[in-house]
Amino acid sequence: MRPTRLLIILSITILIAQCGGPPPEPEAGLYAYVGATVIDGTGNPPVEDAVLVVRDGRIEALGSRADMPPPRTAAQVDVTGKTIIPGLINTHGHVGQTRGLVSGPEVYTKENVLSQLQLYARYGVTTVISLGGDGPEAIELRDAQDTAMLDRARIYVAGAVVEGATPAGATKVVDENVAAKADWIKIRVDDNLGSGRKMPANIYQAVIQRAHAKGLRVAAHLYYLADAKDLIEKEVDFIVHSVRDQAVDQELIDALVSNEICLCPTLTREVSAFVYESEPDFFKDPFFLKEADPAVLEQLKDPARQKGIQESKSAQQYKEALEMASANLKKLADNGVTIAFGTDSGPPARFQGYFEHMELELMVKAGLTPIQAIMSATGQAADCLSLHRVGTLAQGKWADMVVLNADPLADIKNTRTIDSVYIAGNKVPGK
Numbered sequence: 001m002r003p004t005r006l007l008i009i010l011s012i013t014i015l016i017a018q019c020g021g022p023p024p025e026p027e028a029g030l031y032a033y034v035g036a037t038v039i040d041g042t043g044n045p046p047v048e049d050a051v052l053v054v055r056d057g058r059i060e061a062l063g064s065r066a067d068m069p070p071p072r073t074a075a076q077v078d079v080t081g082k083t084i085i086p087g088l089i090n091t092h093g094h095v096g097q098t099r100g101l102v103s104g105p106e107v108y109t110k111e112n113v114l115s116q117l118q119l120y121a122r123y124g125v126t127t128v129i130s131l132g133g134d135g136p137e138a139i140e141l142r143d144a145q146d147t148a149m150l151d152r153a154r155i156y157v158a159g160a161v162v163e164g165a166t167p168a169g170a171t172k173v174v175d176e177n178v179a180a181k182a183d184w185i186k187i188r189v190d191d192n193l194g195s196g197r198k199m200p201a202n203i204y205q206a207v208i209q210r211a212h213a214k215g216l217r218v219a220a221h222l223y224y225l226a227d228a229k230d231l232i233e234k235e236v237d238f239i240v241h242s243v244r245d246q247a248v249d250q251e252l253i254d255a256l257v258s259n260e261i262c263l264c265p266t267l268t269r270e271v272s273a274f275v276y277e278s279e280p281d282f283f284k285d286p287f288f289l290k291e292a293d294p295a296v297l298e299q300l301k302d303p304a305r306q307k308g309i310q311e312s313k314s315a316q317q318y319k320e321a322l323e324m325a326s327a328n329l330k331k332l333a334d335n336g337v338t339i340a341f342g343t344d345s346g347p348p349a350r351f352q353g354y355f356e357h358m359e360l361e362l363m364v365k366a367g368l369t370p371i372q373a374i375m376s377a378t379g380q381a382a383d384c385l386s387l388h389r390v391g392t393l394a395q396g397k398w399a400d401m402v403v404l405n406a407d408p409l410a411d412i413k414n415t416r417t418i419d420s421v422y423i424a425g426n427k428v429p430g431k
């Protein structure tokens, strides 16, 4: 026998003697993430020095190492010093409809939808609700995502945004979306700062009634307080922008709370309307630049384009709208309204992935605590959307999670310190 081989046998013998038996065979598909602080998205206090057990892509158990040692048959992943949060849920995005700064059906392909879901995933956004403009390509992807093989963001869709000049015309679009197997119905009740015609109340009422009769819920784009109240009166299910024309009042708060309607603020949507009037600070952020297309940045830095935005009345109005939206967010949250995190990212220059982290920062700037912002993007978002298998790191949920190098409760900007992202327990590949 060669001396090295003898040495190996000797070492194994010593190891067996030390452990009191041969080490058990690792079980396929069983992992234990050990040593991180875990914020599970349920609202429970963070678990320090945690053991997070994942089996076949789903959470099997979560506890502190002192109470719950990692299973001996699990492959261990050392995440000491890191913080794990559930994957972020964007309750208002748009997927596949833009390429560069071009938006429209000509760029809508399955490949484009998929590549944007991969982009969201790399940024830790593991579920996105695409609220309008969605084709069968997205529905096909949605129908293929309930698998432990998944490593891109999950998508749910609203299909075509419902429009129509008459109740019958609009309800026909609802029926088409139902037939296409959309998850949500999306309407817009807005005159775009007085420049367009708002959907009349009798039409949205007909849309809501038809959607409910077919078992779908309705998400409404809006701007004005009065419309928010009337939409709730007519039983809308989800409000997907901030009220921006005036301060929210007790009547709206009561209506939202008593009807258990969630509101999605989309503060970055406002930002995108005016921020390119000059070169934004985030054009220097490596976390942004790692995914940004330099050709798009060049277009956004074009002085003529910047001047157009500086001189645009609507852009400047949306700048004020951001202030109003931020104050309203704080007031709604303080008064018990459930806030569902969302950005309206996806249209040109609303950068998917990066804008979600900016949104969290803006929510905290508006006065929410970091844990409130994270809850709105995880457990709360899942509840608002009735997504039962994501949003928290609780037993039975998909292991959709983000491993961070720094604590987001100490500084919300630490959500940008992404070490790795997992979807159904699979590490999301880099670009």
Ligand SMILES: [Zn+2]
Pocket (backbone or CB within 6 Å): 092, 093, 094, 131, 344
């Ligand atoms: Zn939108």
